[in-house]
Amino acid sequence: MDSAVIEIEKTAAYIASYENKAEVDFEHCVTDHLRVSGIYWGLNALCLMGMPDRLNRAATVAYIRDCQQPNGGFAGALGHDATMLHTYSAIQVLLLEKSLRSTDGTMADTIDIAGVIRYVAGLQQPDGSFACDEWGERDTRATYCAIATLYLLNGLDSIKVDAAVAHLMRCQNWDFGFGSVPDTESHAGQIFCCLATLAILNRLSQLDQRAQQQLSDWLVERQRDSGGLNGRPGKIHDACYAWWTLASLAILDPSGWKSRINLEGACQYLISTQNRSTGGLAPRPNERADVFHTHFAIAGLALLGHASIQAVDARFCLPTLALQQYLSQTP
Ligand code: FPP
Ligand code: ZN
Numbered sequence: 001m002d003s004a005v006i007e008i009e010k011t012a013a014y015i016a017s018y019e020n021k022a023e024v025d026f027e028h029c030v031t032d033h034l035r036v037s038g039i040y041w042g043l044n045a046l047c048l049m050g051m052p053d054r055l056n057r058a059a060t061v062a063y064i065r066d067c068q069q070p071n072g073g074f075a076g077a078l079g080h081d082a083t084m085l086h087t088y089s090a091i092q093v094l095l096l097e098k099s100l101r102s103t104d105g106t107m108a109d110t111i112d113i114a115g116v117i118r119y120v121a122g123l124q125q126p127d128g129s130f131a132c133d134e135w136g137e138r139d140t141r142a143t144y145c146a147i148a149t150l151y152l153l154n155g156l157d158s159i160k161v162d163a164a165v166a167h168l169m170r171c172q173n174w175d176f177g178f179g180s181v182p183d184t185e186s187h188a189g190q191i192f193c194c195l196a197t198l199a200i201l202n203r204l205s206q207l208d209q210r211a212q213q214q215l216s217d218w219l220v221e222r223q224r225d226s227g228g229l230n231g232r233p234g235k236i237h238d239a240c241y242a243w244w245t246l247a248s249l250a251i252l253d254p255s256g257w258k259s260r261i262n263l264e265g266a267c268q269y270l271i272s273t274q275n276r277s278t279g280g281l282a283p284r285p286n287e288r289a290d291v292f293h294t295h296f297a298i299a300g301l302a303l304l305g306h307a308s309i310q311a312v313d314a315r316f317c318l319p320t321l322a323l324q325q326y327l328s329q330t331p
Helices: 008-019 026-030 032-048 057-066 084-101 113-122 140-152 161-170 188-200 209-220 241-252 263-272 291-303 320-329
Strands: none
Touching (some): 008 032, 032 291, 084 113, 084 140, 241 291, 263 291
C-alpha cells in the first residue's frame, strides 16, 4: 500500500467486514451496546466514499427500526435502554437511507417520529440542558444530539431553545472553549457540540468577535508538527480530532479556516493512520483500527477537501448532498 494514498476499497472492505462479524467475536461483544452509532459511523463513511451499497442497507434499517423503544427514543442495540446519542445516530442513518432511496416516502414510514420528538423534549432539564438518557447524566453531547435531532425532524418548537442556548453558554470557559458541563476543561469534542448546536440554531452571534477569534486561535493551535490534531493542550494527536477540531473551526470561520491549517499535513497524517494489514484507520499510525476512528478520519478528509471523498456538512457530520436532498424534501 502506498502510504500517501487513501485506500478507499480496503477501507470499505474493513467496514463491511465489521458488519458481518460473528456475535462471539470479542470486539463485537464489547461494542454491541454501541451498535446503532456503529451503523451510523460505518454507513456515513461508506456514503462519503461513494460506496453505500457495501452494507446490507435493508437489514440495517430494519435493525434500527427495531431499536425504537416505547418511550420514543432509540437504544444502541436490541434489549438496551434508549439514549439521546443513539437516537441521533438512528435519525442520521434513516436520513442517509431516505436520501439514497430518493423516494417520496418520509421517515414516518419506518418509525414513530412524534414519539422521537416527545422523547427528546422530555429529556430537557429545568436549567435548559439535556440528559443523555432517562437516568439523568447531562453533557453538551446530549444537547447537540437533541437539537440536531429536533431540527431534522422539525420539532424544535417542542423545547425551550433559549434555555438550551443559555446553558451552553454557561459551559464556556475563560479560554473561550467549552467543557461538557459548566466549569469543566475545554475539549475539542465538547467545543464541536456547542458550536454545531449554536450554528444549527443560527445563534453563533452569542460569541462576540473577540470570542470567535480567540476560539479559532485555540483550535488552530491543536495542529501538531505531525500534521495531526489533538483535542486540548498537552495531549497527543489522534485521527478523530481531525473531525472534532477542524469541524469546529469550519463552523466558526467557514471561509477562512483553510488558510490557517496545514491541509496537506493533516491529510497525510490521516492517511498514515491506515492499518495496512486489517484495513480501517486508527487514532495513530501503527495502531489498531476501529470503526469510530475510520469514520471520523474519513469525515476529516472530507472536510479537508480530499478528491476521493464527498463534501461533508460540518454541523451534522452528514454528506452535504444527502442533507440538502433530505431538507428539500422535508416540509
Ligand atoms: C476522548 O477524550 C474523547 C473523544 C476522543 C471523543 C470526543 C468527542 C466528543 C466529546 C463529542 C462527541 C459527540 C457526539 C455527538 C458523540 P479523552 O479525554 O480520553 O481524550 P484526550 O486525551 O484526547 O483528551
Ligand atoms: Zn480518537
